[in-house]
Amino acid sequence: MAQVRAQLARFRPTIILVEAEPREQPQLDSLYALYQQGRLPLESLPTGRSERYQVGFALAKQLQLPSPKGVDYYAATSQSLLSTGTNIDAYTRELKQLQMTARPLKRLVQHDSLSLYNYLALVNQPEMIALVHRMQFNTPAQVMNGTFAAEGTNTVDLGTVDTQYIGAHFITLFYNRNLKIYSNILRAQQQSQAPRVLVLFGVAHVGVLQELLAANPAYEVVPATRYLKLSKPKLHYLQKQAGH
Numbered sequence: 001m002a003q004v005r006a007q008l009a010r011f012r013p014t015i016i017l018v019e020a021e022p023r024e025q026p027q028l029d030s031l032y033a034l035y036q037q038g039r040l041p042l043e044s045l046p047t048g049r050s051e052r053y054q055v056g057f058a059l060a061k062q063l064q065l066p067s068p069k070g071v072d073y074y075a076a077t078s079q080s081l082l083s084t085g086t087n088i089d090a091y092t093r094e095l096k097q098l099q100m101t102a103r104p105l106k107r108l109v110q111h112d113s114l115s116l117y118n119y120l121a122l123v124n125q126p127e128m129i130a131l132v133h134r135m136q137f138n139t140p141a142q143v144m145n146g147t148f149a150a151e152g153t154n155t156v157d158l159g160t161v162d163t164q165y166i167g168a169h170f171i172t173l174f175y176n177r178n179l180k181i182y183s184n185i186l187r188a189q190q191q192s193q194a195p196r197v198l199v200l201f202g203v204a205h206v207g208v209l210q211e212l213l214a215a216n217p218a219y220e221v222v223p224a225t226r227y228l229k230l231s232k233p234k235l236h237y238l239q240k241q242a243g244h
Contacts, residue, residue, distance in 0.1 A: 001054045003117040007227045008059060008198060015194035018056040019201055020070030022184060032057055032067040051200050059198075069188045071199070073180035075173075078153040079135075082170045085146020091167065094135045101131065121228040123203045133207025136174050143167030178208045185209070186216075 020028055034040035035057050042048040042057065056068040079095055082088070105122060108114035122128065146166040148154070156173045181201070189197050201209065206224075213219045 001058075001116055003115075004120060004228070005055060005059050005062065007117075007229070008055065008224075009063060010227055011198060011222065012196055013059075013063065013194075013198035014065065014196045015188070015192050015198070016056050016060050016065060016068040017071045017185060017188055017197060017199045018052045018068045019072045020052060020068075021072050021074055022070050024070045025067075028070055029067045032060065036061055056200055066192075068200075069192070071181060071184035071188050072201075073177055073184060074155075075177040076153050076155045077170075077173045077177075081148050081152030081154050081173075082140055082143060082146070082167060083149040083152065085143040085166050087142040087144065087167075088146060090142045091135075091139050094131075094139045098131055098135050101128070117228065118230065121225065121230045124206070124224040124228055126223075126225070129203060129207045129210075132204055133211075136204065137171055137208060140167035140170045143170070175208065178205060178212070181205065182209060182212045185213075 018028075031040060031045075035042070035053075042053045045053060047053070052068070060066070060068050082091060102123070105114065105119055109116060109119045143166055145164055147163055148161065148166070148170075154173060156176055158169070158172055158176060161169050185197070185199060199209070210221050210223070214221050
């Protein structure tokens with residue numbers, strides 16, 4: 001993680017935004033104050049190994065920044081929710097392709113066969129971001145005249161589900177959450193007037209948030225791969241090792 005922080009520090013962020021909801025900000029501020037004073041070992045926290053702390057807190061302290069700001073909007077929608085309909089095979093094929101690409105990488109990291117730096121550099125490659133983005137926000141639109149799986153997880157209520165456009169409705173569940181995250185990002189940046197914003201979110205959010213921010217003339221999107229670099233030979237080797 002030290003290598004990840006060292007590279008991201010080169011971006012010289014003036015504020016760090018993390019996957020926590022704005023209502024959690026008082027807790028973030030309290031914990032960060034203790035951490036700054038050396039009174040909070042991150043390993044003492046139940047989720048102390050997460051990027052919220054290992055990158056967000058640690059990098060903010062290193063760069064003498066204020067407490068990281070929470071900009072998440074929590075909602076849960078499972079990929080298995082979309083299960084029936086015309087052209088469902090198009091969606092399930094792409095979902096399987098993503099799983100066959102991402103799961104080997106996760107196993108390699110969990111078994112210490114792939115460093116966290118290399119893992120993050122790989123999952124932030126444009127091809128991976130595009131695959132995740134297409135699977136969530138494009139391909140499902142082909143699926144029509146279906147139903148959601150009764151056992152599928154979904155906490156988003158957008159009213160009556162139009163089963164004729166089941167795939168399009170599925171996309172709106174993910175898009176709704178990310179639009180609210182985007183609103184929180186804008187609010188945090190505008191309130192702080194920070195010129196350089198580091199946003200730490202999972203890869204499933206990257207494509208859509210980049211798309212939204214790129215369409216806003218007030219912002220310039222800088223991809224993580226500008227700092228989490230891999231040489232072409234190493235990139236090809238790691239991709240082959242991961243099976244894609």
